[in-house]
Amino acid sequence: MQEQAIHTEKQDKRQHLLEVAERLFAEQGYEAVSIRHLAKEADVNIAMVSYYFESKEKLFRTLLESKMPKTRAVLEEVLASDIPSWEKMSKVIDMYIDKFFVNRAFHRIIMREMSLQQRPEHVQLIADNFARNMKIIRGIIEEGQEKGQFRYVDAELTIASMFGTISTAINNHKLMCMLTQQPDSELVYGDDYRERFKRHMKSMLQAHLLLNTGG
Template structure:
């Protein structure tokens, strides 16, 4: 029951943070949205900052566990990278609220404790993918490449599609605000593109 209530609060907080931002969201509004009392929210998370950090840690921590488990599998470096791309592409289109929260903080001109916290958590996930690529370079599966910029290419494609969605919709001739279009057209297309790109860039002839 305790974990169920905590999850309710985090789901409500994620929704409200994405709609109104951190400053525009109150702990009372989160409690009301979650159907719990304010005392319970404060007991579990201590403050609005605590709720915010918990949302970030849950989303990025869950993804990190998946990436980490892939990197430990007894399969080729290329198969690991394919799995990472597959999971990544699935997740980036499945939670628009979460990506709004990330973009809202990272687009601010001045860095804040929250943006620094998000960046620190994101880098842990970036490092998991970077580790898979570097493993392939080390064992000879992949060519010697700029690992950091290769990772930036993967993440940069996602940022373009989600954060410049009007322009990307025209470029792809697909409505990126339509969830069905994202699922049935854009996501499979993105997976094929990233794998084709990475195969040509990384794999030895």
């Protein structure tokens, strides 16, 4: 049993490198993480990075492409489903918060990558991926508007608010601790806080989107 575990571990040295790299890139940024630093943290020889990934840059690209979230199918399913528009938005909010919270290290990386003008091909990759999802969400909002369920809000900037609120929460760990008056720890990404976050997001967007049909 134990032997097999160790055996598997050795086989997956490549995967292990990717995981350690993700953590370090998220914590310190791509440029600040040296191959030696990464190799030491992952407990492998320096040359193994070039051996498996050719170069540091290609390691990064591999990480980016392999972990890029595949949310489009889920979003399209929600859009196509036969439920009120607000329930669709509610599902979208749940999904995005869960995805971002669980994979927050990766999302820190891609959001930092977006804010830099260093590697245009990365920016394009991330932006394209986001643009497709954005289009679907805009579809949900416009559908709600046409069906008389949603107000005629600024759909694009509403999405920017949803996305922006979540990504700021993920990016600024220290800030979130201060905001929620919790002691400084990753606990701000725990279940309780996540539910609180969902409640807030739904409350805000509901007030923003829903028409007051009552007299």
